[in-house]
Amino acid sequence: MLERFEEMGFDLSRFVPALLRPPSQAFRINTLKGDREQVLESLAHLEPEPCGWNSLVFRVKKRLKLGNLTEHFLGLIYAQDSSSTIPVTVLDPQPHEEILDMSAAPGSKSTQIAAAMRNTGLLVANDVSPKRIPSLTGNLDRSGVLNTVVTRLPGQAYGYIATERFDRVLLDAPCSSEGTLSRSFRTLEIWGESAIKRLSATQRNLIMSAYYSLKPGGVMVYSTCTFAPEENEGTVSYLLKKFSEAIVEPINLEGLNTQPGFSRWRGEEFNPAVKNILRLFPHQHDGEGFCVARISKPN
Numbered sequence: 001m002l003e004r005f006e007e008m009g010f011d012l013s014r015f016v017p018a019l020l021r022p023p024s025q026a027f028r029i030n031t032l033k034g035d036r037e038q039v040l041e042s043l044a045h046l047e048p049e050p051c052g053w054n055s056l057v058f059r060v061k062k063r064l065k066l067g068n069l070t071e072h073f074l075g076l077i078y079a080q081d082s083s084s085t086i087p088v089t090v091l092d093p094q095p096h097e098e099i100l101d102m103s104a105a106p107g108s109k110s111t112q113i114a115a116a117m118r119n120t121g122l123l124v125a126n127d128v129s130p131k132r133i134p135s136l137t138g139n140l141d142r143s144g145v146l147n148t149v150v151t152r153l154p155g156q157a158y159g160y161i162a163t164e165r166f167d168r169v170l171l172d173a174p175c176s177s178e179g180t181l182s183r184s185f186r187t188l189e190i191w192g193e194s195a196i197k198r199l200s201a202t203q204r205n206l207i208m209s210a211y212y213s214l215k216p217g218g219v220m221v222y223s224t225c226t227f228a229p230e231e232n233e234g235t236v237s238y239l240l241k242k243f244s245e246a247i248v249e250p251i252n253l254e255g256l257n258t259q260p261g262f263s264r265w266r267g268e269e270f271n272p273a274v275k276n277i278l279r280l281f282p283h284q285h286d287g288e289g290f291c292v293a294r295i296s297k298p299n
């Protein structure tokens with residue numbers, strides 16, 4: 001892993017300690033259950049600091065388990081790493097739309113989407129894993145989500161069963177999770193070149209399905225919590241090879257120290273449009289490592 005990080009051009013003496021140090025905890029106010037100002041008042045003792053890119057997301061420097069707070073239990077807040085709130089911020093869901101969250105469990109992003117939709121329209125929250133569905137439904141219930149249907153299908157199916165159906169699609173893809181090492185070393189149990197290869201094959205099928213399921217004029221977000229270029233620029237480049245009309249849009253969010261997508265990796269030149277991918281690295285940003293692409297389908 002370290003060799004790969006070096007190959008990606010990271011200065012390991014800065015990158016590795018930052019990757020292993022837990023970032024500040026963060027929470028998102030759930031406007032389906034609470035009023036922003038009232039929630040902030042009840043959590044004032046935590047001295048929450050606003051994150052520039054989303055007025056509902058706050059970092060907390062104090063060390064305590066946000067998931068144990070009464071406000072979390074009541075669904076007034078959702079404890080979520082600050083980076084993990086970015087894909088839905090970039091997706092920008094609107095009320096009355098039809099939206100697919102293709103790999104949704106345990107529901108951090110589905111609950112954020114439903115709140116942005118103000119519980120209107122239709123959200124389909126899908127995940128293939130039977131073991132992870134209860135955490136998804138539990139979080140939807142706790143957050144007061146009412147506009148959502150939960151399905152348990154391989155995301156690959158949606159391109160066929162719901163072709164050109166959705167206004168927006170989120171594909172927060174299964175990935176090698178290198179960006180979350182400070183939270184858990186479990187990643188290391190599955191991590192390796194062959195896992196990256198296998199995951200990138202799955203991601204390619206999922207991103208094709210996501211694009212097929214998008215209406216003309218629709219927008220999708222592809223995100224991962226890993227650094228591997230095969231799983232990020234490689235996946236998006238693959239989509240662009242199949243659908244040259246797809247547009248990778250620039251992302252402008254306030255208060256974020258980001259890097260552009262890699263232009264090449266191990267002899268492969270990526271489509272130049274992948275420079276618009278947003279990369280977040282733990283030595284530059286107080287949050288987990290993340291990668292986010294906003295892709296639109298022309299009319």
Ligand SMILES: C[S@@+](CC[C@H](N)C(=O)[O-])C[C@H]1O[C@@H](n2cnc3c(N)ncnc32)[C@H](O)[C@@H]1O
Pocket residue numbers: 102103104105106107108109110126127128129132153154155156172173174175202
């Ligand atoms: C990064 S996690 C999603 C996290 C979730 N979006 C959230 O924010 O709470 C990736 C998810 O993809 C699911 N998954 C893996 N392969 C899948 C497939 N072929 N179709 C749909 N979901 C899949 C996994 O079960 C896992 O829950």
